[in-house]
Amino acid sequence: MIENKPTFRKINDEEKEIVSFSIMNSFYDEAFGILRNYAFWIKDGKIREVFVVPITSDKILEKLPKTAYFAGIPFGSLWKSDFQLEIEGSKLLAPFSKKVIHVTTDQFLYGKPIFVENIGEITDEFRKGDTLIVFGRSNLHYGIGQAEIDSTEISAAKSNTVIIKGHKKRPLDRGWYLREGD
Amino acid sequence: MESTDNTLDVYELGNNLGYLNYMIERFVEMIGEEETVDLLKYNEKKLSKTIRLNSLRSPFERTKALLKKKGVVLRNIEYLPEGIEIIESDIPIGATPEYLNGYYILQGKNSMYPSKILNPKEGEVIGDLTAAPGGKTTHLAQLMNNKGNIIALEISANRCRSLKSNLARMGVINTIVVQIDLRDVCNLELEFDKILLDAPCSGSGIIASDPTRKNSKNLSDINNHHNYQVELLKKSVKALKEKGEIVYCTCSLEPEENEQVISEVIKESNLKLVEIGKLGEPALEQFLDQKFHPDLIKARRLYPHKTSGEGFFIAKMVKK
Numbered sequence: 356m357i358e359n360k361p362t363f364r365k366i367n368d369e370e371k372e373i374v375s376f377s378i379m380n381s382f383y384d385e386a387f388g389i390l391r392n393y394a395f396w397i398k399d400g401k402i403r404e405v406f407v408v409p410i411t412s413d414k415i416l417e418k419l420p421k422t423a424y425f426a427g428i429p430f431g432s433l434w435k436s437d438f439q440l441e442i443e444g445s446k447l448l449a450p451f452s453k454k455v456i457h458v459t460t461d462q463f464l465y466g467k468p469i470f471v472e473n474i475g476e477i478t479d480e481f482r483k484g485d486t487l488i489v490f491g492r493s494n495l496h497y498g499i500g501q502a503e504i505d506s507t508e509i510s511a512a513k514s515n516t517v518i519i520k521g522h523k524k525r526p527l528d529r530g531w532y533l534r535e536g537d
Numbered sequence: 538m539e540s541t542d543n544t545l546d547v548y549e550l551g552n553n554l555g556y557l558n559y560m561i562e563r564f565v566e567m568i569g570e571e572e573t574v575d576l577l578k579y580n581e582k583k584l585s586k587t588i589r590l591n592s593l594r595s596p597f598e599r600t601k602a603l604l605k606k607k608g609v610v611l612r613n614i615e616y617l618p619e620g621i622e623i624i625e626s627d628i629p630i631g632a633t634p635e636y637l638n639g640y641y642i643l644q645g646k647n648s649m650y651p652s653k654i655l656n657p658k659e660g661e662v663i664g665d666l667t668a669a670p671g672g673k674t675t676h677l678a679q680l681m682n683n684k685g686n687i688i689a690l691e692i693s694a695n696r697c698r699s700l701k702s703n704l705a706r707m708g709v710i711n712t713i714v715v716q717i718d719l720r721d722v723c724n725l726e727l728e729f730d731k732i733l734l735d736a737p738c739s740g741s742g743i744i745a746s747d748p749t750r751k752n753s754k755n756l757s758d759i760n761n762h763h764n765y766q767v768e769l770l771k772k773s774v775k776a777l778k779e780k781g782e783i784v785y786c787t788c789s790l791e792p793e794e795n796e797q798v799i800s801e802v803i804k805e806s807n808l809k810l811v812e813i814g815k816l817g818e819p820a821l822e823q824f825l826d827q828k829f830h831p832d833l834i835k836a837r838r839l840y841p842h843k844t845s846g847e848g849f850f851i852a853k854m855v856k857k
């Protein structure tokens with residue numbers, strides 16, 4: 356039996372504003388250019404999951420609001436009035452990111468923090484609280500995180516000072532795919 | 538090792554290796570004694586790992602170069618440009634940053650064929666009606682360059698999670714997952730250009746990776762699978778457009794789950810088997826007292842010992 360509870364719906368104006376504002380803070384305007392090829396959808400549940408779905412799939416998804424489980428790219432999640440960009444959202448928008456950090460360790464992929472000693476070179480200045488896209492060796496995308504200190508403090512900081520906290524239970528680093536079990 | 542001694546009678550060998558006797562009788566009926574010995578021996582081998590490179594995330598050559606840099610020894614697979622055999626690796630191949638970036642997926646060689654045989658095109662609407670964990674869904678998306686639409690159905694909530702994880706990791710964007718029993722597919726009011734039905738089966742083609750199958754299923758289990766598969770195929774056909782194409786496959790070697798399913802369904806529906814090339818060998822024309830539809834020779838059987846991969850049955854049909 357198909358349940359009657361809708362799970363997928365189009366994003367509303369208020370939610371769209373929250374998401375757009377968050378993107379505007381951390382990415383250049385070109386990010387909105389790429390997002391024009393997608394429609395924003397929300398999956399309601401304990402948390403509101405935000406999906407970006409190619410507009411070519413929109414018509415079909417409109418027929419499946421009660422049964423769809425997943426569609427397009429899992430972009431992030433909405434918590435009250437906060438938007439959290441997640442792994443694949445950060446991958447999609449990475450080319451337009453204002454702030455990127457390169458690490459020399461894979462530890463972040465295990466939900467562990469990034470310490471001062473794990474930084475290759477600082478290419479972008481950042482402030483505490485900024486969203487950073489994390490890249491590892493061979494320029495591989497590792498995920499997304501929030502700066503715990505200003506980049507100007509790094510040279511004077513101890514090697515074990517945390518720059519980005521790890522999040523074992525949230526889909527912010529690519530190691531999530533192993534922790535989730537595939 | 539005594540258990541794989543050539544001089545042993547095939548039934549003794551089967552018995553020593555832990556097979557139920559009825560399975561050996563059926564293998565002998567299918568491929569003869571000599572080949573059954575080869576099959577049983579093959580099933581004892583440690584299979585080399587194979588991966589499918591994912592062009593949606595990284596060009597094949599770049600991925601190969603990155604893996605080689607890590608000391609992984611690779612071998613190309615003939616006629617499968619996206620398939621690679623891992624000859625040697627000191628690193629866990631299913632946990633590298635490249636894997637986590639979706640540059641490749643662990644996938645058996647022979648399970649790369651069904652999606653290719655379905656041959657999805659960029660603008661089409663494809664139904665992958667038993668989709669989790671998504672090895673074939675992600676392959677279909679790759680073959681479609683992420684264009685068009687895939688509707689991936691999966692009945693199990695748990696398996697939907699691994700499907701979701703694989704789709705996201707592999708950079709698939711053209712897929713909608715629907716958690717539903719495919720027997721309700723018509724309620725979705727969608728019509729598919731092409732359908733892949735990778736049916737749940739008894740798994741007798743993958744004993745090398747799941748030895749419990751040597752003694753975990755009896756004949757009545759196989760018949761239950763048969764009935765379920767017939768039902769799934771009939772419902773799938775209903776959701777297919779006129780002139781649409783459907784690929785039915787299983788990783789079972791049992792004729793009841795393969796030839797007999799197709800025979801029974803094409804008798805009552807407007808499906809026609811089509812040629813799918815020279816892969817493996819033609820499907821069976823008969824088994825024990827069962828005679829199958831004469832067109833079934835267009836379907837193919839892939840035996841593990843002859844193809845160095847998982848056992849598979851693949852049939853492609855068009856809706857008249």
Ligand SMILES: C[S@@+](CC[C@H](N)C(=O)[O-])C[C@H]1O[C@@H](n2cnc3c(N)ncnc32)[C@H](O)[C@@H]1O
Nearest residue numbers: 667668669670671672673691692718719735737
């Ligand atoms: C052989 S596996 C599919 C493997 C998958 N195609 C791949 O390549 O990764 C069969 C799947 O069908 C699902 N299944 C079984 N009965 C189903 C039904 N009635 N409707 C939808 N899915 C079903 C099972 O849960 C299982 O995940």
